[in-house]
Amino acid sequence: MTTPDDDDAFRWDGDDDPTLSVTPDAVAESSAVTAPDPEPVPASEEPADAEPAGVGNVALVAYGVLGGVYALWTAGWVIGALRLRDYIEGQSGTVADFMFQGSMWLGIFAPAIWFIVSLVGGRGKAAWQRFVWLGLGVLVLVPWPFVMVGVVGQ
Template sequence: MAARDEDDAFRWDGDDDPTLSVTPDAVASSAAVTAPEPDPVPEEPRDEQEPAGIGNVALVAYGVLGGVYALWTAGWVIGALRLKGRIEGLSGSVADVMFQGTMVLAIIAPAIWFLVSLLGTRGKQAWQRFLWLGIGVLVLIPWPFVMVGVIGQ
């Protein structure tokens, strides 16, 4: 390869080179010379149909539902703390281990439901996944937060 000057791109020298011709005959002859015919490869028959990717609307809906589940988790945390304070204040006793255990399970329940719904309906249709996620939104409402509230009345 010959050494080129940095200013070669700014000159018209070499434009009359016949190998740079773009006529249809030159394109056809160069394609025949440079691209040999590939051997036909038989395609393997596929028993399974590849699933289509999720659309933009579904992706946004998953994000919104994930946000709702994150809010439900925060609601369970706040509600459990308020409910614990209310139980201790009214009865004068410390909340027992069963109460603490159930509140821990209630706090992690939205995250578990979201993950199980996504993983459990992986091969199913999208409407089934949204059905299970919607059921979870209704079932896992943080009732201590709703009933006692942030102020703890």
């Protein structure tokens, strides 16, 4: 069902309305009649459901770069831990024990866990605090088995 207001868009009626004029006189009149500026609302009286400011473009790019570093760290842990496991099994002739398997998988998933917890846990914090935690994770979670054994193994 259409209302008369919807049908107005399809007709030329009302084009002689002076408020629709774009002449310099009409622009001067419309700028002279402006509403007064509303008083600023103190921070304590702001509505609770107000959305926080969004993340800037630079921060998004930095999150993407750090996410890529964490993905490389995960790949390094996979390669290094599997090479180390093969090295341990080759030297001792036994299957790597349960504790080694658990720590290997924890090491593999640690970069992804750190990245997610830093972003989700720092949601209400300032952006620089999230970057501090992400930078600390890049330093702490270096894939040492990959660094020490390498891709080809020694």
